[in-house]
Amino acid sequence: MSMSFKPLDPNYQEKVRSSFSRQKFMDFIGAELVEIKPGYCEIHLPYKKELSQQHGFFHAGIIGTVADNSGGYASFSLMPKDSSILTVEYKLNLIAPGDGELLIARGQVIKSGRTLTICRTEVFVVKNGVEKLCATSLTTLMALVGKSDKSE
Amino acid sequence: MSMSFKPLDPNYQEKVRSSFSRQKFMDFIGAELVEIKPGYCEIHLPYKKELSQQHGFFHAGIIGTVADNSGGYASFSLMPKDSSILTVEYKLNLIAPGDGELLIARGQVIKSGRTLTICRTEVFVVKNGVEKLCATSLTTLMALVGKSDKSE
């Protein structure tokens, strides 16, 4: 996927980073916004026991969370300045157990429309430094133009 | 949906509760397993700021988490004693913002097969005591027979 998109807001970097920093859940779990490009977003999440399921691996809900968020911010990077973003739906296939020291979620816009954006996300789990595909998702997002991302 | 299922493990209540209690992520976010019946599971999650997205509402990842988990434990309730459970995939439609003081996730098995189980989940958000449909999901789960839920 080597698509090229042009963001409608030249300050998309700042806009995305500001929104991410206002998501208290990201801070709570320890997720970090590592890279943001037009139509692309990468999020890292180091392992901690508090994020685990019954076998001690990353919980599927956490894998879904970083998938959803990387797709969401990949999409938000392309939207107009005075807009807010909404996840309409996502579908996630879990491919390998979340067994490792780090999750890396990479969201990539496939189609950027005026109202709807479609994203593909891949989540990798890193164990002893080796990346392995852990999950993949397909997500539909909606731009709410004229509704600020900051207010309620 | 008024389906009747017979659990393969008579101690399904204990089995499910024990597994839930070993998911550290459930404790971290404050989720509670409120009801477990054959093929049905209900999870409650009170609001706290740490679970919020940029508008202060429940984060979509959290909504997906309780949806996935209620479907997972609804399915696990029907599986044999010496088995483990795996989420194969889930698809979640977000229907209303997670704006409220409590999330209630209700997972219901639709089809219970030897290998695969299909679940439908509804997540409600409660605001000032009034329940509102917030999200719905369709989930595929797999039984790993002969693999304990307790070990790795």
Place this chain on the structure above:
Amino acid sequence: MSMSFKPLDPNYQEKVRSSFSRQKFMDFIGAELVEIKPGYCEIHLPYKKELSQQHGFFHAGIIGTVADNSGGYASFSLMPKDSSILTVEYKLNLIAPGDGELLIARGQVIKSGRTLTICRTEVFVVKNGVEKLCATSLTTLMALVGKSDKSE
């Protein structure tokens, strides 16, 4: 699901039936629009060999087709007069083989929004007169207001 919706177009019956009759694919496979109510649509499709997969059962693509269409027309029944409808995405779980003499697809709107509508569909296969759940889907549809369903 006993939801009550009010159609924006009082002539929704005629609008839906007219659109269905212009879908040449419905005639080609032999599908019939059996019932249309606000937010609800039922489609029947008798078996013929031309619709089969390698085992002689209804092809999964056919099951997806009637699921998609019953959800689509359930949604379209609620939309304004001068609008067109678009399937944004659907997710279908196949639950039992399409082994029987008739498919019945029942689409029900769960959430009717200004732009997006969410539907749940159940597809039953009838064998020797007995209905069996064959598939279930969750669908997102979009209203294109001001774009006629009749023109291109």
Place this chain on the structure above:
Amino acid sequence: MSMSFKPLDPNYQEKVRSSFSRQKFMDFIGAELVEIKPGYCEIHLPYKKELSQQHGFFHAGIIGTVADNSGGYASFSLMPKDSSILTVEYKLNLIAPGDGELLIARGQVIKSGRTLTICRTEVFVVKNGVEKLCATSLTTLMALVGKSDKSE
């Protein structure tokens, strides 16, 4: 996606082509199996009016059909000789109208497991010789080992 898979059945070409030819629905709509490689399948479907929705474009059900089938046969190419294949579920995002003279569906296995296989499919619509992404899907398939693809 440049993955390399080894088919369990050296005669996978013949096995897939034989199964495809027994799907009467493929013949009915005029679909052609153009290429089959380990973990990959490409299907072409020329336009005819009988496949259209109300605007004269390829019907969404037809787009879903070729998506499902290309993913299915991509997966089936890797499975053991004496096995049958089942679509567990698929999720399809429709990205552009099916407006053109030909559909091309390309299915690619992402993960090949003993029981389950995960596929990604892209469907392109060709208009005046130009390919355009029309839909993308994520599919879960199951191998039924010991159950022939030919018998019921």
